[in-house]
Amino acid sequence: VQLQASGGGLVQAGDSLKLSCAASGRPAASYSLGWFRQAPGKEREFVASIGWRLSSTYYAQSVKGRFTISRDNAKNTVYLQMNSLTPEDSAVYYCAADPGAPGSSSWRVPRYWGQGTLVTVSS
Numbered sequence: 001v002q003l004q005a006s007g008g009g010l011v012q013a014g015d016s017l018k019l020s021c022a023a024s025g026r027p028a029a030s031y032s033l034g035w036f037r038q039a040p041g042k043e044r045e046f047v048a049s050i051g052w053r054l055s056s057t058y059y060a061q062s063v064k065g066r067f068t069i070s071r072d073n074a075k076n077t078v079y080l081q082m083n084s085l086t087p088e089d090s091a092v093y094y095c096a097a098d099p100g101a102p103g104s105s106s107w108r109v110p111r112y113w114g115q116g117t118l119v120t121v122s123s
Contacts, residue, residue, distance in 0.1 A: 001023055001024070001025045001026050001031060001097045001111075001112040002023070002024045002025045002112075002114075003021055003022070003023050003095045003096070003097060003112060003113065003114025003115075004021065004022045004024075004095075004114060004115070005019060005020070005021040005093065005094065005095040005114045005115060005116065005117045006019070006020050006021070006117055007019040007020050007117060008092075008093060008116075008117030008118045008119045008120075009118075009119065009120070010120045010121075010122065011085055011119075011120070011121055011122070012121070012122050012123075013085060013086055013087060013121055013122065013123050014084060014085065015085055015121070016081070016082060016083045016084075016085065017082045017085060017119060018079060018080065018081050018082070019035070019079065019080040019082070019093055019095075019117060019119075020077055020078075020079050021033065021035075021077065021078045021079075021080075021095030021114055022075070022076060022077045023076045023077065023078070023095075023097055024076060028052065028073050028076045029052045029073075030052075030099060031052075031097045031098060031099050031111075031112070032049050032050060032051045032052065032056075032097065032098055032099070032100060032101060032102050032107070033049065033050055033071055033078035033095070033096070033097050034046070034047070034048055034049030034050065034058075034069065034078070034095075034096050034097075034098075034102065034107065034110065035047040035048050035049075035069065035078075035080050035093055035094065035095060035096065036093070036094045036096055036110075037089075037091035037092065037093045037094065037119075038091055038092050038094070038116070039088075039090060039091040039092075042091075044094070045060065046060050046107065046108075047059070047060050047063055047067065047080070047093070048060065048063065048067055048069040048080060049069065049096075049098075049102035049103065049107055050069045050070065050071045050078060050102055051101055051102050052073065054070070054071055054073075056101060056102050057069055057102055058102035058103035058107075063082075063089075066082065066083050066084045066085075067080060067081065067082050067083070068080075068081040068083075069081075078095065080093070082119070085119075085121045086121060087121045087122065087123045088121075089119065089121050090119060090120050090121045091118075091119060092116035092117070092118050092119075093116060093117050093118075093119055094113055094114060094115075094116045095113070095114035096110035096112060096113050096114070097110060097111065097112040098110035098111045098112065099111065
């Protein structure tokens with residue numbers, strides 16, 4: 001699976017931003033899609049994931065209620081709508097794909113990774 005993320009940028013605290021990631025190379029039904037992020041000096045952390053069946057989603061506690069992951073299976077694209085952004089959300093955001101279901105142990109280290117897109121939230 002090849003993954004191409006986009007949509008990062010510089011925003012102010014309280015603003016919203018939407019990331020996109022286009023997947024290709026394998027049938028969309030064969031994998032879940034999701035997002036991780038890595039801030040400077042910190043380890044990469046899980047953000048959210050979504051399965052082929054769109055009702056199956058999983059979020060990190062730190063973003064629950066502010067971020068929404070969605071997926072367009074026809075376009076093989078996953079989105080991350082980020083609202084009420086804070087400076088603590090500043091990071092490089094990485095798109096990922098894995099055959100495992102959202103929230104499963106395989107999502108600790110997804111099989112496929114895209115390049116990152118930088119999100120910077122100013123205070």
